[in-house]
Amino acid sequence: MSRTTASIITIGDELLIGQTIDTNSAWMAQELNALGIWVHRRVAIGDVREDILDTLAKEAGYSDIVLITGGLGPTADDITKPTLCEYFDTKLVQHEPTLQWVLHIFESRGLPILQRNVDQAMVPEACTVIRNEKGTAPGMWFEKEGKVYVSMPGVPYEMKYIMQSYVLPQLALHYKTPAVLHHTLITSGMGESFVAERLTAFEAKLPPHIKLAYLPSFSLLKLRLTAFGEDKLTTAAELSLYFHEMMALLPDITVTDRDIPIAEVLGQLLKEKGKTVGTAESCTGGLIASWITDIPGSSAYFKGSVVTYSNDMKMKLLGVKPATLQAHGAVSEETVKEMLGGALALLETDYAVAVSGIMGPDGGTEEKPVGTVWIAAGSRDKMVTVRFHLRYDRERNTQMAAVYAINELRKLILQ
Amino acid sequence: MSRTTASIITIGDELLIGQTIDTNSAWMAQELNALGIWVHRRVAIGDVREDILDTLAKEAGYSDIVLITGGLGPTADDITKPTLCEYFDTKLVQHEPTLQWVLHIFESRGLPILQRNVDQAMVPEACTVIRNEKGTAPGMWFEKEGKVYVSMPGVPYEMKYIMQSYVLPQLALHYKTPAVLHHTLITSGMGESFVAERLTAFEAKLPPHIKLAYLPSFSLLKLRLTAFGEDKLTTAAELSLYFHEMMALLPDITVTDRDIPIAEVLGQLLKEKGKTVGTAESCTGGLIASWITDIPGSSAYFKGSVVTYSNDMKMKLLGVKPATLQAHGAVSEETVKEMLGGALALLETDYAVAVSGIMGPDGGTEEKPVGTVWIAAGSRDKMVTVRFHLRYDRERNTQMAAVYAINELRKLILQ
Secondary structure, eight states: OOOEEEEEEOOOOHHHHHOOOOHHHHHHHHHHHHTEEEEEEEEEOOSSSHHHHHHHHHHHOOOSSEEEEEEEETOOOTTTHHHHHTTTTOOOOOOOOHHHHHHHHHHHOOOOOOOHHGGEEEEEETTTTOOTTTSSOOOEEEEEEEEEEEHHHOSHHHHHHHHIIIIHHHHHHHHOOEEEEEEEEEEEOOOOHHHHTTTHHHHHHTTEEEEEEEETTTTEEEEEEEEEEHHHHHHHHHHHHHHHHHHTTTTTTEESSOOOOHHHHHHHHHHHHOEEEEEEEEETTTTTHHHHSSTTTTGGGGGEEEEEHHHHHHHHHHOHHHHHHHHOOHHHHHHHHHHHHHHHHHHOOSSSEEEEOSSSSSSSSSOOOEEEEEEEEEEESSSEEEEOOOOOOOHHHHHHHHHHHHHHHHHHOOO | OOOOEEEEEEHHHHHTTTSSSOOOHHHHHHHHHTTTTEEEEEEEEEEHHHHHHHHHHHHHHHOSEEEESSSOOOTTOHHHHHHHHHHTTEEEEEEEHHHHHOOOOOOOOTTTOOOHHHHHHHHHHHSSEETTTTTSSSSEEEEEEEEEEEOOOOOHHHHHHHIIIHHHHHHHHOOOOOEEEHHHEEESSHHHEEEEEEEEEEEEEOOOTTEEEEEEETEEEEEEEEESOOOSHHHHHHHHHHHHHHHHOTTTEEEEOOOOOHHHHHHHHHHHHTTTTTEESSTTTTTTHHHHHHHTTTGGGGEEEEEEEEHHHHHHHHHHOHHHHHHOSSSSSSHHHHHHHHHHHTTTTTTEEEEEESSSSOOOOSSSSEEEEEEEESSSSSSEEEEEEESSOOOHHHHHHHHHHHHHHHHHHHH
């Protein structure tokens, strides 16, 4: 079985100096995998002619398909397109449909057209131009010595449009691809090495074309099985068999058998049971509510949320007692209990979570150091409270607390 | 002037199949830049012996420094460390201090120690072992033919610890590095090509060692000047001169002269003026509150927030009139005005923002298609309302709406 392989090249200094985080490559890899195309190299380089020429040649040596993003905007250094011309031994010509499209965009927005916008319609003569309905820089498809190259803008929604409308369908036609399938189990409550210990015998008998990977993700652990095979249906059946065998070994720690956010796991559970949820957040500042509402359709079970950052708001909105705050402080079991009760009453939901903690970098004391978080999760009938000591930076502490809070509520609902 | 250059290699299939987004490289690049080390290539490869050997050799050909993350956890395939031994012509030996550290961790947590944890203390004999106080896999520093290689775990906070405690200080000692400095201006309200048009003369006279880059970021535009020079102080002075000249050309659209989140710009403004803020969020689901509280010290000006996803909650918490919802719907100028008024009263703040919209994928109508968002921002005395039509997916629409809302409030406060 020979795999169809791809390299992704991103062009632009913003990725090299750390100003931008590359989210394009992850999306592209997922879509390519779904077609059975294996991305085995990703390379980020700057807007430098020699680096672009050298990297194009090297990656074409490694892979069947070379996908390039970036370096094409109206203010890009005039490097990428001329360099592509040099590499493919061609010259820039004006592409009439692209010019009309660019003129149309500017006209419809009532904006004057600039030379640099007109220049977006200049493309290498040797390429097939791919229409970009989301912007002014078109995509470009090249073929050379049996390899396919596609150059696209780096703006995520423009790249996605070009991939979905043209590149992915064309690649599916171009290549008879074997299957590359993934199935991920999410677990909670057991460390990576202990899970691995329990799966030793299972792992040992996996055939060479099925791989198991462990991916810690905040307080959760993802176990991913990847299968390669000639035929998609057969491979899927085989993967499913092994996946269910693995799952049967971990019933006590399984969260979900799909690679979805924990907020979506909670959402599905609430939808199944016809129950609603709300949140009362102090240190997580609305992140839990934001994660819950990230899920399309969450209005079916999410009604609202209060972020009570100050003690005043904890008392006013959630009815936390002044005496409680006085005696135990805002970061205490007593306070999150009252916040939870207040949220259930105010938001009129079946379930709620309440979180109060110290995320850092400042605000810690000897008794309650940075990273101390109290969580309450429950309903009118049943409640659980937990304290965590988080050891990371502000951002990660906040995300960890949000994962813990959602997971505690998930476990309580399942009890 | 010869630049000290680095390549970053990440090992692990999770980056290649798109399951994980690489945030490590951006952080590493920023820290290296601060030392004057230029990251000119980033390469992601899988856990494959041949790929690792080949990529190590190739990147050492390109760069002075090769930083490697990933492939070292307790459940990693036994590939990275043996492959490093092969490349550096050495063998695995037990490192006593690491073994003691691993034993200590498991003992202090009351967990049994497993063979795979003990194995974390096996390291290539040729390396300098770097203590990892955040985990069990140590860092490893190698030198070969004048090049430096460092291998680190891929878990972000472990990698950061190893970089900060050892790698960055050692690299600073190792290399006499020229300066690489960045300064970013954030603008709003004018398209990339029009800003570029205004800066044509400015850009034309920039010396070759100072580069200008345009980075659209949601509805904002970042203009980044990068300067390279032998001497840090001289280079900084020169960069500052050009930066202020650029800024003077764009007074009407300048948001801030630092590369910080828009929520931090708002926060600084509120702190300067001694004013407070709250949010009333429907479609953004708490994201604005979450961004505001991401900023350390935000408790000085942020008191609280309500997420009113249902109409019931809009009426109950914010006092939106049933007649308003009936006549105009939840996504309307009238509703966000009442939400704003309700938020100012409930949260007792000087300023607030209110947002209501349809983020997709479902919920649109002919009159109010997906992407319709109403924003109100203001105080008791002064209010602005704006409607936007966002054209992206749910996630990006939500983030765009949050940026717009914060920016509208920022502009109103400055008026």
